Amino acid sequence: MQLALLGGTGDIGEGIALRVARGTDHAVVVGSRDADKAADAASSYADTLADHGVDADVTGASNPDAAAGADVVVLAVPAYHLTDTIDAVADDLGEAVLVSPAVGMKRDEDGMQYNPPGVGSVTQLAAANAPDDVPVVGAFHNLAAGRLADLDADPDWDVPVVGDDDAAKGTVTDLVGELDGLRPLDAGGLGNAAEVESLTPLLINLASNNEGLHDLGVKFW
Amino acid sequence: MQLALLGGTGDIGEGIALRVARGTDHAVVVGSRDADKAADAASSYADTLADHGVDADVTGASNPDAAAGADVVVLAVPAYHLTDTIDAVADDLGEAVLVSPAVGMKRDEDGMQYNPPGVGSVTQLAAANAPDDVPVVGAFHNLAAGRLADLDADPDWDVPVVGDDDAAKGTVTDLVGELDGLRPLDAGGLGNAAEVESLTPLLINLASNNEGLHDLGVKFW
Known part of the structure; x- marks a missing residue:
């Protein structure tokens, strides 16, 4: 399988890239609006993986080139870049599953x-802007990027997955299940995405307000 | 300290009553609109506690009588009974801290x-309806009532606490910290209550959708 991480030079993209490259045999393509920047990030991730004894298949490309040929395309961009990123790759998605991990937040x-968009959640915004035949799945919303990208950390976190297309949701669930320290959980349909996304500002507030807690994820039990 | 659980005959009230009575030396008063029903529940809780070797101070009263003299008053009622319950005890709250664990939800x-009220969250609705000099703290939103009320269960859950009055928040935080299996966490001010309340429908959906998961709470780490 081939995984594209659009905006994969950012912190959440780095963590997913490293953990997919280490935990699976999927090819990872780091995407960016700037192909050179993507290539540099891919090279840096490959170095990090080599330091951990992993000979990884990580390359860089422009976002449209990364999307082309990928089976799973992750929108690893801030919420305010979501729709323009989808627009930029819409013709290249083919049969891919589109994954939305972004969350809209505001600080006061x-x-x-x-701070959800009018359609209810960022994941639903992705679905509303994706081509009609491209299924959208929400996942990876509630992960602390720094700890995710630290291959020496063992997070043991849950990853709620939402989606209306069972096959696409299954593909993403299986992918998450292949990654060390992450457990995929079925959190329902796209209409349940807001409750998943809301958890992210709570995690940030808890880390900010409580001594000894930082880089938080969540475990349900 | 004296703790009143308004609507304490319900499932979340039972769990809090049992765990406070077992874990602390605070007096617990179970409140209900029907004083006889409250007395019956208190008697039943005392029996359960006796079965676990605890000689507990648990009594029952009407909601206003339960609130009168209490240091902490928990609104252990469904969200749609919140404001009428506050109105019924408003003259009896004295210097008490009012605690709101209710969450507004809808099923589709x-x-x-x-499904928050217009003021943003149920906890903020409690604050808007409480007498001006009565501080409101949000807590106990994310606990599975059945497991909380099972004294043989060891939940090890986190309890996000929100409030704008530091002293009141400290009182509730200390109370939660006295209970086996619960860790209080500072989740910010009343303006952050929606993110805490949103977690509850997510917990219900995760328990409903994932085999082997039920009666869920949450641990942040």
Whole structure:
């Protein structure tokens, strides 16, 4: 399988790239609006993986080139770049599954707050903007990027997965299940994405307000 | 300290009553609109505690009588009974701290969804309806009532606590910290309550959708 990480030079993209490259035999393509920047990031990730004894298949490309030929395309971009990123690759998605990990948040005097778009959630915004035949799945919303990208860390976190297309959701669930330290959980349909995304500002607030807690993820039990 | 659980005959009230009575030396008063029903529940809880070797101070009263003299008053009622319950005890709250664990939810074809009131969260609705000099703290939103009320279960769950009054928040935080299996965490001000409440429908959906998971709580790490 081939995985493209659009905006994969950012922190959440790095963590997913490293863990997929280490834990699976899937090819990883780091995408960016700037192909050179993507190539540099891919090279840096390959070095990190080599330091951990992993000879990884990680390359870089422009976002459209990364999307072309990929089976799973992750929108590892901030929420405010979501729709323009989808537009830029819409003709290259083919039969890919599109994965949305982004969360809309705003900061006020109380800390971080969930700030969803009018359609209810960022994941639903991705679905509304994706080509009709491209299924969208929400996943990877609730992961602390720094700890995810630290291959010496063992996070043991849960990854709620939402989607309306069972096959696409199964593909993403299986992918998450291949990664060390992450357990995929079925959190329902796209209509349940807001509850998953809301968890991210809570994680940030808890890390900010409680001594000894940082880079938080979540475990349900 | 004296703790009143308004609507304490319900499932979340039972769990809090049992764990406070077992884990602390605080007096617990179970409140209900029907004083006889409250007395019956208190008697039943005392029996359960006796079965676990605990000689507990658990009594029952009408909601206003339960609130009168209590240091901490928990609104252990469904969200749709929140404001009328506050109105019924408003003159009896004295210097008490009011605690709101309720969550507004609705069920649709996707499962449970967060359904906050116009002020942003149920906890903020409690604050808006409480007498001006009564501080409101949000806590106990994310606990599976059945497992909480099973004194043989060891939940090891986190309890995000929100509030704008530091002293009141400290009182509730200390109370949670006294209970076996629960860790209080500072989740910010009342303006952050929606993110805490949103977690509850997610917990219900995860338990509903994933084999082997039920009666879920959450651990942040």
